[in-house]
Amino acid sequence: MRTVLVTGGTGTTGRRVAHFLRARGVAVRTASRHPVPGDHQHVIFDWAAPETFAAAVAGVDGVFLVAPISDADPAAAVGGFLDAAVAAGTRRVALLSSSAVTDAPSGLGALPPLVRDRVPEAAVLRPSWFMQNFVGSHPVAAGIRERGEIVTATGRGRVAFIDPGDIAAVAGHLLFGAPIPDGELILTGPQALSYDEAAAVVSEVTGTAVRHTSITVEELTTAIEAGGVPHDYARMLAGLDAEIAGGSEDRITTTVRDITGAEPRSFRDFLLAAHPAGKAA
Numbered sequence: 001m002r003t004v005l006v007t008g009g010t011g012t013t014g015r016r017v018a019h020f021l022r023a024r025g026v027a028v029r030t031a032s033r034h035p036v037p038g039d040h041q042h043v044i045f046d047w048a049a050p051e052t053f054a055a056a057v058a059g060v061d062g063v064f065l066v067a068p069i070s071d072a073d074p075a076a077a078v079g080g081f082l083d084a085a086v087a088a089g090t091r092r093v094a095l096l097s098s099s100a101v102t103d104a105p106s107g108l109g110a111l112p113p114l115v116r117d118r119v120p121e122a123a124v125l126r127p128s129w130f131m132q133n134f135v136g137s138h139p140v141a142a143g144i145r146e147r148g149e150i151v152t153a154t155g156r157g158r159v160a161f162i163d164p165g166d167i168a169a170v171a172g173h174l175l176f177g178a179p180i181p182d183g184e185l186i187l188t189g190p191q192a193l194s195y196d197e198a199a200a201v202v203s204e205v206t207g208t209a210v211r212h213t214s215i216t217v218e219e220l221t222t223a224i225e226a227g228g229v230p231h232d233y234a235r236m237l238a239g240l241d242a243e244i245a246g247g248s249e250d251r252i253t254t255t256v257r258d259i260t261g262a263e264p265r266s267f268r269d270f271l272l273a274a275h276p277a278g279k280a281a
């Protein structure tokens with residue numbers, strides 16, 4: 001790829017994809033709604049404003065696609081964007097989907113079939129839950145910081161948490177031109193952990209006691225709603241925890257190693273890098 005557009009280019013995954021490709025000499029254009037002072041390769045791009053698509057896709061061979069998550073029907077905007085990109089010469093798109101999203105006629109599940117249908121070379125990345133959720137601004141990280149508590153409805157279900165740096169390395173290799181493997185690209189870390197086990201690792205690394213409290217899906221829905229999230233969306237988010245409780249994320253894949261040649265980073269090593277002084281984020 002000569003020029004790659006990274007949507008969500010200032011976010012957790014996108015900025016890592018941009019860094020990976022720039023380090024290999026690829027011309028990278030990052031895109032998001034807000035300007036990035038000093039970055040002349042950044043374009044203002046808004047999924048809700050199709051008039052911003054043409055400048056973003058001009059001369060672009062490959063795209064890292066982070067879809068609008070708050071849009072109930074993202075396929076409409078993404079379809080228009082893909083048509084503009086392919087007309088401008090884009091051949092390859094790496095879609096950031098999720099292991100928790102299955103193909104469906106609407107919602108985020110409509111995007112994988114849409115991308116495969118519209119783009120000559122489509123890669124759908126389905127990462128498990130991000131290790132990044134335990135640091136920074138995510139509600140899990142906020143609970144750790146503010147109350148020493150992680151609240152979920154996952155019970156003893158395990159999740160093979162993944163470092164977003166490993167997701168970015170997979171996307172980067174594919175957008176650099178690596179062959180797209182057949183089959184589902186489920187991306188996981190090296191180990192599946194329950195939230196009890198994850199809380200123990202956080203406690204050990206940060207030196208601060210952190211506990212996991214598992215509540216019911218109904219209780220979690222109410223708690224998420226209390227944060228200003230509409231009921232249906234809160235119910236959907238809480239339902240993802242019920243899937244975890246049922247074992248949906250309790251599996252390890254070799255996809256990261258198969259594509260990048262490197263082992264994915266462990267949860268402990270991720271936290272040690274995020275908390276070099278042994279303090280909570």
Ligand SMILES: NC(=O)c1ccc[n+]([C@@H]2O[C@H](COP(=O)([O-])OP(=O)(O)OC[C@H]3O[C@@H](n4cnc5c(N)ncnc54)[C@H](OP(=O)(O)O)[C@@H]3O)[C@@H](O)[C@H]2O)c1
Binds near residue numbers: 007008032069127
């Ligand atoms: N967290 C997890 O555990 C997890 C697990 C699996 C999959 N995922 C998937 O990861 C994706 C999120 O990726 P991320 O965590 O890397 O992103 P992120 O850190 O949440 O950042 C979102 C990026 O998108 C941009 N953005 C937001 N709204 C936009 C809009 N309307 N138009 C254009 N750009 C917009 C933001 O910049 P501006 O604000 O400047 O626009 C930012 O660059 C979601 O699709 C989610 O399903 C997450």
